[in-house]
Amino acid sequence: MKTHVQTYTATLLRRKWLSKKTFEIFASRPPGFTFTPGQRISLSLNEHERDYSIVSAPKESELTLCIRKVADGKLSALLSAADTGASLVIRGPHGYFTYRPSPRPAVFVATGTGIAPFCSMARSGISGFTILHGVRLAADLYYASQLRKNALKYIACLSESKKLPANAFPGKVTQYLEQHLIPGAYDFYLCGRNEMIRDVTHLIDRRFPESLVYTELFY
């Protein structure tokens, strides 16, 4: 496969908290660095490295990443506290989780920060898709307004929230797909944790077998 992976250096410009445990970092875009919406990069700081999907669009002057601070995560902890101006090493871009136009309707399914590649696609002008964002609480529905602009349908799937925002679905993404997506052939794009990818893929095999499935696994 055609790959042009290189190593670049970027500068941490600022950080913005999106919810209690999730934040965005904005980094300078290294000269010559290009990518396709949906791709990810390997980011390292102080010899800790991890892959993150890019949130921003290729045309934007800054690189934006969406990061969840995890309890045992060394890099996410470092990034949550790193000083502005810190030097970041970037390798990439990686992956083939990119939008492929087709006559079938596109259904994007994300859990948590798995929403990142779909943001990049929407910010790049891709539109007309159905998108499901599965989170526990309404506070984790970051990027909702950005995605609504381009989506044919945006469905927030809240598994634990007692207060539901307007039009939100009370349950998991699998439950929504099972109960509300009409049978047919779709192009499914799944990004998130392995449990969601496994469950949705099995559901697609059973309920939408003529569909295509593209996946990006978040650990």
Add this chain to the structure above:
Amino acid sequence: MKIYTGTGDKGKTSLFSGERVPKDNARIDAYGDIDELNSILGTLASHLSDEAELTEELQQIQSDLMQLSAWLATSPNSALIESLEEISTKQITFLEDAINRITHGLPVLKSFILPQGHPTASWAHVARTVCRRSERKVVPLLSDLPEGKAAEQYRKSLVYLNRLSDYLFVLARHCNHIHGVPDKLWKT
């Protein structure tokens, strides 16, 4: 860190182009054999670690086989074939040059030989037979293809696999030769 998803637990898997197919699908079968071949080449390379030129050559072939697998894992009518690296004539010439170089240093062969000898030679013979099986699996995939870029690449893959089988034959003899093991001729 979990590296498994369990999406294949019910006997289906995904092609690179997104289709969900049973694991005994002809494409999966074909690139599964190439994966087996690739792994045998890895085994062979690990036994030839003192032979820098050969291990480097085998590593290049392993990368080429990954490239072939990507073509087999992609539905020919998918736009994704545009993202695949084309198999070049240069990659086939690479094998031909290696065959010529190796053959030059070997005794002339006038009859069939038995696939045996030094362990490295035996692994090369196993690789050769799996390579031939891979070739047999690609042939029916090509017969179903309409003319186009994918068909052209499948034809190139067949040339590559055919040449690779020849390479592995001379490599097996070479492995015996460098280890002081003579060819065992077939006596009828």
